Amino acid sequence: MTLTTLLTGGSFFEGPRWHQGHWWVSDFYRGQVLQVSTSGEETVVLEVPTQPSGSGRLPDGSLVVVSMTDQRLLRWDGSELATYAALAPYCGGLLNDLVVDAAGHVFVGDFGFDLMGGGAPGPATLKRVDPDGTITVVAEDLLFPNGMVITEDGSTLLVGETLGNRYTAFDLAADGSLSNRRVWAEFGPAPTGTTTEEVLGQLVIAPDGCTGDAEGHVWAADAVGGRAVRIAPGGSVVDEVRAPDGLGVFACALGGDDGRTLLLCAAPDFLEHNRRPVREAVLLTTEVAVPHAGRP
Template structure:
């Protein structure tokens, strides 16, 4: 059964295990939060100009980067500088320092009609180019330990999609990794399986091809927004959730989460296979 580590959050998203703690984006409150295994927290303001739709990761040298309205990097003194004018939703950084960020150019929270999303690459010199398009609402991304494969959540398609990563950073050989899911934030383990949310209140561990190996059930009306594998041996599954009523519209749910009680929480589940890859 999942155990509660932290609650009273807005919408917790973009979890990463870094330097002995779980870090995540606390949407609505516009905070970056780090929580230790004992539940102790450190909170810093996020340098974003919108309450939702932003993410965090680290460059290979340990520099924190954030996305949102722009891509920013944290300077040694703690301030943030613009790395690229390009904004985005989720982010993942490869071992070379190539930054992959995704997004979709429509107002999801405002109920605007969906448009195809994209993945863009930001190279260390700050240059930006699109490396994939026609993504059906892009969300979480992972990169395999060998740095050769990127997998992204296509939330509106219910699909995990894989690409080969070239030496130049381009994405090729697009293919389905698994179908019939409700993917948002995802994480990869050492056997190449991915922990991902379903369309209900559960998370599953799936292989390429869609075989479900494990399942964790959550309380009804509790949506798993994102997942991470961490802990000292990376055998703790962190599940970031908040109340989400399936009978309500997306707009009603977001309005309640924004203006109502803070139902966001971080849950933990022990697993057998440790995390791998990036983030």
């Protein structure tokens, strides 16, 4: 596949989404939520100095975005930015990625431990924030819950476990409740170890930011493989897009007018002390055969 550079000059791009003719993406260390045109024109929509990450749209069209370091969800209605939910009591690490279902339930995960500070890897929870503001822990013992996909029919939530070598699936009910937890895709045994380096060395695929397609497959950034992979139910890799030499891929999204443009968030690595002072992150695009479906 041919890769085209859409945008350069980022610190660390994450949480890519397609919405109304534009890409939306967070840049961690510039503290910005950006709108990016298909020709690569960048517009700063929000300043989030507490590190923005995953985002989604509520039923009224407003944007909800993760504020990582203070573990909040923020809501932007087009003019005002306000706290939507305070999740610090439910987190063991930085708040991270999210997905919003059709009824406005927000599912959001956290790191589970102090990744950048060298903490010992540990399990994390998945939180649900309801439209009335109620916060519920809906799943425990997830190994770095990260990118998520809700299938096109709205019946299934897929959660990528970046440090778990797998995707975990749940049946998703209309009221936002989860049931029938199961492994949707398994790439290798669940890693063991007391350091991030030990765990990373056991990962076959480290699913990061991801997106669903119309055949029920998932395109996922492989945070340790320098690529995005198209995963079939069960875990087979049926396609891949490799980043240029020296770059890793840490999130991806399907969009464009026909849903067949695959956007990659790429950078040399994910380490804060390396990424914060420089502007080496890029957005790359390529075209794929099967269009987007589901959420985000």
